[in-house]
Amino acid sequence: MEYAVETFSLTKIFSDWWGRAKVRAVEDLNLQVRHNEVFGLLGPNGSGKTTTLKMLLGLLYPTKGKVVVLGGESTESRISSRIGFLPEESYLYRYLTARETLDFYGRLFGLKRRVRKMRIEALLDMVGLKAVANRAVGTFSKGMARRIGLAQALINDPDLLILDEPTTGLDPVGTRQIKDLVLELARRGKTILLCSHLLADVEDICDRIAILYGGRIQSEGEVKELLLQTGKRQITTGNISDAAVEKIRQVVASEESEIEVSSPMEKLETFFMKTVAAAERQSQSTSGALVSGQISGFLRPDVSVDSVLDKLVSADVSGSEVWGSAETEAVDGDKAGSGVAEADEQLLERLTKRSEPSEPKAVVSEEGSETKPVEQMGAEDEQSSEDILDELTGDSKEREADKHQEGGGERGGDA
Amino acid sequence: MRSIWAVAANTIKQALRMKVAVVFIVLLVVLLGALGFSATGDGSLKGRCQSFVSYGLSLTSFLLCILTIVVSVYTLTSDIRDRQIYTVLTKPIRRFEYLLGKFLGVVVLDAGLVILFSAVIYTITILAPRFYDASEDERARVRNEFFTARAGLKPAAVDVSEEVEASYERLKKGGQLEELFKGMSRKEIMARLRKQKELQKRSAAVGRELMWEFEDVKPLDANESLFIRFKYDVSVNPPGYLVYGRWVVGDLRQIRYGTGIETPIYQYDRRDLIRTFYEIEVPAEAVADDGYIGVAFLNFPLNNTTVIFPLDDGLEILYKADTFTLNFIRASLVVFLRLVFLAALGLLSASFLSFPVAILVCLVVFFTASFSGFVLESFDYMSEDLSGVYSYTFRPLIRLLPRFDRFNPSSFLVSARLLSWVLVAKAAAFMVCIKALLLCFLALLIFSYREIAKVTV
Numbered sequence: 001m002e003y004a005v006e007t008f009s010l011t012k013i014f015s016d017w018w019g020r021a022k023v024r025a026v027e028d029l030n031l032q033v034r035h036n037e038v039f040g041l042l043g044p045n046g047s048g049k050t051t052t053l054k055m056l057l058g059l060l061y062p063t064k065g066k067v068v069v070l071g072g073e074s075t076e077s078r079i080s081s082r083i084g085f086l087p088e089e090s091y092l093y094r095y096l097t098a099r100e101t102l103d104f105y106g107r108l109f110g111l112k113r114r115v116r117k118m119r120i121e122a123l124l125d126m127v128g129l130k131a132v133a134n135r136a137v138g139t140f141s142k143g144m145a146r147r148i149g150l151a152q153a154l155i156n157d158p159d160l161l162i163l164d165e166p167t168t169g170l171d172p173v174g175t176r177q178i179k180d181l182v183l184e185l186a187r188r189g190k191t192i193l194l195c196s197h198l199l200a201d202v203e204d205i206c207d208r209i210a211i212l213y214g215g216r217i218q219s220e221g222e223v224k225e226l227l228l229q230t231g232k233r234q235i236t237t238g239n240i241s242d243a244a245v246e247k248i249r250q251v252v253a254s255e256e257s258e259i260e261v262s263s264p265m266e267k268l269e270t271f272f273m274k275t276v277a278a279a280e281r282q283s284q285s286t287s288g289a290l291v292s293g294q295i296s297g298f299l300r301p302d303v304s305v306d307s308v309l310d311k312l313v314s315a316d317v318s319g320s321e322v323w324g325s326a327e328t329e330a331v332d333g334d335k336a337g338s339g340v341a342e343a344d345e346q347l348l349e350r351l352t353k354r355s356e357p358s359e360p361k362a363v364v365s366e367e368g369s370e371t372k373p374v375e376q377m378g379a380e381d382e383q384s385s386e387d388i389l390d391e392l393t394g395d396s397k398e399r400e401a402d403k404h405q406e407g408g409g410e411r412g413g414d415a
Numbered sequence: 416m417r418s419i420w421a422v423a424a425n426t427i428k429q430a431l432r433m434k435v436a437v438v439f440i441v442l443l444v445v446l447l448g449a450l451g452f453s454a455t456g457d458g459s460l461k462g463r464c465q466s467f468v469s470y471g472l473s474l475t476s477f478l479l480c481i482l483t484i485v486v487s488v489y490t491l492t493s494d495i496r497d498r499q500i501y502t503v504l505t506k507p508i509r510r511f512e513y514l515l516g517k518f519l520g521v522v523v524l525d526a527g528l529v530i531l532f533s534a535v536i537y538t539i540t541i542l543a544p545r546f547y548d549a550s551e552d553e554r555a556r557v558r559n560e561f562f563t564a565r566a567g568l569k570p571a572a573v574d575v576s577e578e579v580e581a582s583y584e585r586l587k588k589g590g591q592l593e594e595l596f597k598g599m600s601r602k603e604i605m606a607r608l609r610k611q612k613e614l615q616k617r618s619a620a621v622g623r624e625l626m627w628e629f630e631d632v633k634p635l636d637a638n639e640s641l642f643i644r645f646k647y648d649v650s651v652n653p654p655g656y657l658v659y660g661r662w663v664v665g666d667l668r669q670i671r672y673g674t675g676i677e678t679p680i681y682q683y684d685r686r687d688l689i690r691t692f693y694e695i696e697v698p699a700e701a702v703a704d705d706g707y708i709g710v711a712f713l714n715f716p717l718n719n720t721t722v723i724f725p726l727d728d729g730l731e732i733l734y735k736a737d738t739f740t741l742n743f744i745r746a747s748l749v750v751f752l753r754l755v756f757l758a759a760l761g762l763l764s765a766s767f768l769s770f771p772v773a774i775l776v777c778l779v780v781f782f783t784a785s786f787s788g789f790v791l792e793s794f795d796y797m798s799e800d801l802s803g804v805y806s807y808t809f810r811p812l813i814r815l816l817p818r819f820d821r822f823n824p825s826s827f828l829v830s831a832r833l834l835s836w837v838l839v840a841k842a843a844a845f846m847v848c849i850k851a852l853l854l855c856f857l858a859l860l861i862f863s864y865r866e867i868a869k870v871t872v
Contacts, residue, residue, distance in 0.1 A: 014869075057505045059868035077507035085505045091498040093425065095432035107421035108506040152502060 003068075004160055004191040005033035005056060010065035012051050012215075025051040027215040029065070033193050038186045040202040040223075041195035043212035049195040050088055052212075053164055056193075057085060070160055081109055084158030088165045090149030094138025098129050098148050101137055105152045116155075123151040126181075142169035150178065161185060163194040167201050172272045179205050200269070203227070236264065418508040422516025427524050429493075430486045436524065439482040443532060446478075447471055451539045460549040461557045464540060465829045471536040472825040476750045479528055483754045484777040487521045487761025492770040500867055510863045518762055518855065525754040533747035537740075559640070559696075564742035565733040566833040567644075570627040575612040582608055610726075617730075618650075618723040619714040626667065626711040627730065633706055634699040634734040641702065641734035643695040643710060647687060648723040656689050658722055659715040665701040667709030678703050692728075699734060708732070736833045745834045746824035752839075752846050756817050757781065759851040763858035767865060780816065787818045815853075817846040 010029040013021045026048040033039040041049050054060040056067055058075040072079040092101055099120060106116035124130045127147035132140070137148060146169050153161060166182075167175040182192055182205050196202050202209060203223060210220040219226065235248075245261055252259040430436040450470050456462025491514075494500040504513060544557060583605060586592050596604045619625040634641055647658045665680030681701055687693050702708045710732065714722045724730045760780060764773035783790060791813055822842040827834040 054501075054868045057501075059501060059504065060866050074505070077509070080505060081507040083505065085502065087498065087501045089498075091501055093429065093499055095429060096425070100428075104421055104425055105502070105506060108418045108503065108508050110417050110507070149502075156506075 002034075003032045004035045004070060005031065005039075005193055006068045007031045007052075007056075008066045008068075010052065010055060010067060011063050012048070012055060012060060013063045025215055026055070026062075029212075029215070029217060031210060031217070033191060034208075035191050036186065036189050037207040038182060038192045038194070038205050040206035040209040041193065041212060042197065042199065042202055042209055043195075044197060047212040048215040049197075049212055050164055051215075053162055053193075053195060056162065057083070081156060082159040084153035084156060084161045086149050086153040086161075086163045086166055088168070090142075090145040092137045092145060092148060092152075095136055097134045097136055098124065098140075098151075099133040101148060102151055102155055106155050109156045111156070119155055119157075123154060127151045128177075143171060143174055146170055147174065150181075159190060161190055161192045161194075163192065165196055165198075166194055167196065167198055172269055173276055175201065176269065176273055418506075419512050419516040419519060422503075422508070422513055423520035423523060426486075426490050426517050426520025429490055430520075430524055433489075435486055435489060436482060436528070439478055440528070440531075443475060443478050444535070446474060447532070447535055447539070450474070451543065459556075460544055460547055460553045461561050463547065464544065464557060464561050467543065468536065468540050469825045469829045471539070472746065472750070472828065475529075475532045475536065476753065476824070479525065479532070479750065479754055480757055480781060481778075482528070483521060483525055483757040484761050484774065484781065486524065487517070487758045488765045488770060488773045488777060490517055490521065491762060491765035492768075492773060495867065496770070498868075504867055511859045514762060514766070514855075514859055514862050518758055521758040521761070522755055525758065526751060529747055529751045529754065533743070533750075537743055540743075561831050562739040563735045563831050564737035564739060564833045565642070565831050566633075566736035566835070567731050567733050568629050568632060569731050570617075570629070573613065573616045575609060575616065578612050579605060579608045582612070613726055614723060617726065618721050619712060620721050621714060621719060622716040624711055624713045625724070626709060628667070628707070628709045629732060631706045632702050632708050632732070632734060633736065634702060635736055635738075637700050637702075639699050639735050640696045641699045641708075641732060643697060644692060644731045644733055645695075646692050646725060646729055647689045648725050648729070649689050649718075650721040650723065651719070652689070653718050653720050657686050658689055658718055658720075659684070659686050660718075660722065661685075661713040661715065662695060663709075663711040663713075664695075664697045665709065666703040666707060667711060668703075668707065694733070702734075736835075739828075739831070742831075742834050743828065745836065745839050746828055748839055749822050749824040749834070749842050752822075752842050753817070753819060756846045756851045756854075759854040759858070763854045763861070766858045766862040781819075783813075784816045784819045786820060787813065787816050788820045815850065817850055822846075 007029050010026055010031070011024075012026040014023040014025055015021050029048075029052060031041075031052070041052065043049050051060065055062050056069055056074060058073065067074070070079050070082055074080055074083060093104070096104060102120040102123060103116060106120065111119070121130075124133050127150055129144060129147055129151070132144070137145060140148065146166075150163075150166065153163070161182075163182075166178050170178065179201060182194070186192055186205075186207075194202075194206070206223050208220070208222050209226070211218045249259050249261075450467060454463065454466040454470050456464075456466035494503070500513075504510065508516075544554065549557075583592075583601075586595065592604065596607065599607075617625070632641070643662065643664065647660075649658065662683045662685065663680060664683075666678045667680070668674070669676050669678070669680070679698070679701055681697055683695055685693075685695070710730075712722075712724075757777065761773070761777055764776045768776065791810075822838070824834060826832075
């Protein structure tokens with residue numbers, strides 16, 4: 001089983017009622033997604049991305065060709081229990097609340113009540129919908145629906161995550177969170193297949209991509225390789241003097257090449273995130289001075305998400321790969337090309353610091369909402385600082401059990 | 416199994432929260448309340464009870480049938496149209512499990528609603544007479560003729576085929592066939608002769624006696640009564656349209672064999688109008704221990720006419736075989752069986768049709784099933800001309816329909832007839848075990864092989 005997803009000359013032709021071929025949506029597609037990579041399927045509208053995903057999932061049958069997902073067919077229970085799927089729009093039961101929605105999908109996976117409850121609370125926390133967990137999903141905005149859609153895709157702790165346009169309808173903060181989440185999941189050994197036409201998103205997170213057009217692969221390969229302009233080189237420096245620039249210019253001229261000098265632009269996304277983070281920090285300090293726990297309903301989800309992301313980041317102390325965590329940044333700070341842009345690290349650092357005062361607040365406000373796992377998590381938070389993804393991942397089931405006992409013992413002691 | 420229940424629970428939540436079921440429930444509660452006041456029947460207490468039960472149960476059955484069709488079709492088509500099914504079927508749930516979950520959800524919802532509304536109708540029916548000003552006599556009548564479940568026994572048909580054959584041959588030899596039955600086929604002549612002979616067996620000439628014997632009569636309580644329900648017909652109208660007759664009821668074997676009288680024998684001399692139903696009340700102790708009872712009728716000579724008991728409803732003995740409550744429960748069960756069938760039908764049609772089309776198909780089947788007796792009869796009548804084509808094409812199709820009119824539960828309650836467990840079992844076997852199962856199987860087959868995400872325009 002070399003590939004997580006593999007298709008063999010996959011073809012889908014939509015025909016009309018009389019059987020006449022109308023649309024060749026996918027044609028002779030040979031796709032290979034390796035284990036533990038983030039693979040992006042790109043293409044303009046109508047290029048066959050979603051059709052391909054639907055065939056992978058058994059929602060459509062190929063006209064020709066074959067699909068192998070995780071070594072089998074995705075309609076088999078043993079395979080589908082390892083897949084998480086987020087469709088292009090969050091198709092949810094409008095009359096169910098967020099919590100009921102997750103419970104329903106958890107039941108479909110046959111998860112035990114205790115596991116289900118724990119995961120639901122963790123996921124709600126992660127996608128930042130804890131405050132609205134008892135509201136009918138039909139009343140959610142598109143972005144909120146997207147978050148709950150993502151949560152349902154993660155409830156079974158999937159090995160393969162298939163995301164169809166994961167960031168549509170999300171604000172930049174939400175987009176950023178999803179991207180971080182995807183990277184984090186990839187780091188934990190998951191395979192992620194996503195399709196999108198938002199190129200910036202794909203560029204940030206995908207290891208490899210394939211560009212579809214007219215149902216065929218037009219280009220395929222590693223993002224870095226595809227985008228690398230082999231005929232050019234880029235030098236980034238500190239704020240050096242004009243004299244120094246002139247010296248460099250001469251050196252370049254002696255190589256018979258040209259040089260272009262400008263100040264690097266910040267990405268708009270990074271700028272936006274900074275601004276929002278700053279605004280948030282301000283509003284928090286004021287509310288903190290006035291009363292405790294009075295965070296506005298609109299900001300609250302983001303706050304808790306950030307704290308979760310912090311947990312995600314700070315928990316993995318033993319993690320060898322460094323990824324945006326505050327303490328490891330100090331060690332690796334001088335390594336310029338450590339995978340993530342410097343600005344992003346600054347941002348994460350900021351988020352981490354900012355969320356520290358917010359943390360107890362979230363716990364305080366949630367103590368009122370009688371659910372046990374919350375209390376438990378609040379307690380763990382301080383002691384073992386386990387993160388939510390750990391709770392979700394199968395490989396930490398023992399730890400989960402331990403934790404449960406721990407939590408139980410703790411409560412017993414309190415009583 | 417867990418995932419089937421998850422889908423079932425979700426289906427029930429959907430029906431209740433999307434207000435589909437709620438609308439029907441509110442409508443039914445209002446209508447039943449109104450019926451409690453407005454259903455007066457013929458004005459008597461019995462008529463009141465009869466019309467309330469009849470309208471109440473029919474209305475409940477009708478509305479729940481429509482509700483079942485709507486909910487079962489809606490739950491599947493909306494999942495497909497709004498595409499929630501994408502996220503459900505990509506989970507480790509097989510398609511047949513999903514469909515079974517939907518079916519189970521609708522059936523459980525139906526069970527709940529049938530229990531709820533049966534309880535409402537039952538309570539109103541039981542309590543209403545207390546608030547109604549009626550004489551003791553009227554109350555006794557309601558007790559005996561409404562709040563009971565009476566089994567009816569009709570005399571077994573006498574085999575007359577040999578006699579008919581003989582008489583036909585005789586007439587043929589005598590050359591009288593042409594004269595008596597001009598231009599009729601043999602089949603038609605035989606039918607006429609048969610009816611004549613059968614009526615002969617049910618008529619008492621002047622001064623003569625007729626006797627019927629019944630076995631397996633099992634009254635619920637020997638202290639209760641049993642009833643002989645009869646209707647006279649005559650060859651010549653007697654003066655004042657009155658017939659004088661003597662009825663002897665009891666274990667008549669005791670007289671015949673002279674064994675001495677152990678169980679009482681009752682005798683009634685009566686004067687009754689012709690072509691009108693009467694009931695003679697006889698203490699149930701007249702029935703012998705082995706369930707035997709004989710009924711004899713003597714045509715007094717002064718009538719001067721032959722007295723005939725019409726073939727289908729001329730004579731019947733009725734006795735309390737069960738309580739009203741149990742009969743009512745069985746009636747509700749029959750309503751529930753209908754709903755199970757319709758749930759299967761709804762899911763089948765929704766498995767490959769869109770909402771409006773599926774609803775239409777289900778309604779057509781529902782109404783045809785409600786008049787299936789009539790439909791079958793009219794086709795049978797037609798079939799004399801196109802028998803070959805018809806009997807191999809339409810008839811099996813129509814036979815596939817359930818026969819709602821044949822198992823109409825409210826008619827049993829109105830006439831206080833026993834709706835036996837046997838009949839309920841029959842309805843269950845035909846409607847659910849065979850027909851609904853077949854529909855479910857078809858639905859599973861279609862649903863398992865269709866492309867869920869296929870967009871059909």
